[in-house]
Amino acid sequence: MIVMFYGEVKKFTNGDNLIKVDALYDLNSLIDKLSELYSKDFHKIVTENEWLILINGEATTTTGAMNTRLKEHDKIEILPMAETG
């Protein structure tokens, strides 16, 4: 599957904006994998709802939480949440 990173997320991926990883069972295991590849901060921040996660263009809120099932050719996009003040 393809995992794409946008904006400030790239600070946690050493500037990578796209990686390919083997298909994983669910979103939680993908985040574990990214944390292993990059840093533990990645796991912590993602799971604290700092980022928006899209699976094939759909926000994860429509499909459930971190146990969302993933398929081999899924495109995962991780972006900063939209916020203002």
Add this chain to the structure above:
Amino acid sequence: MINEKYIKVLYINLETEKIHIEHREDLMQYLGGVGIASKLFLENLKPDLPPMDAEQPIVFAIGAATYVFPVITKTVAMFISPLTGELGESYAGARLAMTLLMAGYDAVVITGKAKKQSYLSIATNNVSVKDARAIWGLSVTEVGQYIRDRERHKGQADGKRSILYIGPAGENGVSFAGVTVDTYRHFGRLGLGACMGAKNLKAISVYGNRSIPILNHKKYLKLYQQLYKKSTVTEYMAKYHDSGTPENIMPLNKGGGLPTRNMRTNSFEEAGRVCGESFALKNLVRKMSCTGCPVGCIHIGMYRREFDKGHEYEAISVSYDYELIFALGIFLGISNTDSIIALINEVEEYGLDAISTGVCLGWATDALEKGYITDEDTLVNLQFGKPEAYITAIGNLAKGVNAFYQALGKGSRHAASIYGGGEFAMQIAGNEMAGYHTGYGSLVGAAVGARHSHLDNGGYSLDQNNEAFDEDKYVDALFTEECERCMTNSLIMCLFARKIYDRQTIIDSLNALGWTLTDEDLTAIGRRIYKIKLEIKKALGFRQMGVKIPKRFFETPSMNGILDEDVVKSMIRKYSEKTEEFLTSEGD
């Protein structure tokens, strides 16, 4: 008042020119900011008189920790909104909070209508109403220059003065006219500019020269340094300094929550051309901060405008952020950064709220295309993606050149009530939508929020988290966050800093200034303030169950898919029941 056990309130009656000061110990229970502003507003409100009646109050207030800690930079204004007919509440940064603090006033209550066109000069121990007939009708830039030249105080450094002023839109009573503060910040939403115009008040100059001793200097300094570090060298505020809030454009576009062309769609095919990165590469010339903030989130963009033949150019610079790019760019289908800056500049000069202006013009474009209105109404051929006609329309709107623009100047809900097309007038409870079509959180949050803003309860954040939607949990979360923001807005910190100022940090900060507050106290303060706001809304006739949401909100998919109207109604009903119960409960 920092170091004191009272809130110092300056009362100004513009009609009688009588001025007096009260030291209000009873207001300390509201902490400051929106807490004291709400209480003072309720005390002076005349619910039976029209919103623009001279007797209606305008209240400004600063917070309990204004300026003495980083990013605590905002001033709140409360008024009756001519746009919604109920609670008007707006926040602005720049130098205003600092100068009010240095002038020695926690709050200013303005009533009455000046006998002639005037401006107010507020300084330490010196307040006067001055003649503004010579500057009535001037644009925002011109009036700013005039007041800056005239309002000089002995020994003054410019940094200790703040000026707020209205443009022609406020004078002409456009219901969403804003107030400009120190050139680049605004009380934008809900029509404070029209309220000032109705009082014959063109501008307010505030000058302060006090110094404020810090009683527990050691404790204060240690905490200040920690907060400064958190604000500048950690990730918390980095994105606000880097490309700023326009960074929102790509996530919203990717996720399908970006209202485009009067929200006909939820994404913009040319989003990449108007995102933060594009503005930064093409137009960004500098970054600025409000006084007391080390972040530098105000992004100034510039473009070169040809104002005459023969290679005659001028540099136009404005501050830009996400909401402005959304409303005057994406919502109107415009994908050129220079054109968006030109539109922002036009809105600035006339003193209009950018969000309402863009959303009203989006409705007008759709209404023209669908035949609800004609070219004879709009006077120009409004078309999505064509900035030139919008430039002209903004001037027409601010000046109210004909019956159509006068109606549009009362908001899209009002215009649609006359011409039709209410199903695509993208307002909620009369307030034009902000740039988030993220899901149930944003829609219901705006419907029930005190000022119908996405910032009342952060519903759009709920929609973007990774948890499954749950109706009851969302309703509870919106209510809790609304109370929480009442508390944080009593400080008044910039909402960008909400991750820096967690509960314990707020307690430590306030206690370093002499308060003795606990976590429970902060919860009680938030609830107490929200209760007053609900009382104000009730007094002005607002009922949550009465909010009618335009159809298009249920037709265009949100970030979380198509929204079900029945679910939204159910959530509003549950929220309404919750607030009714809250209003009749004892305590707080």
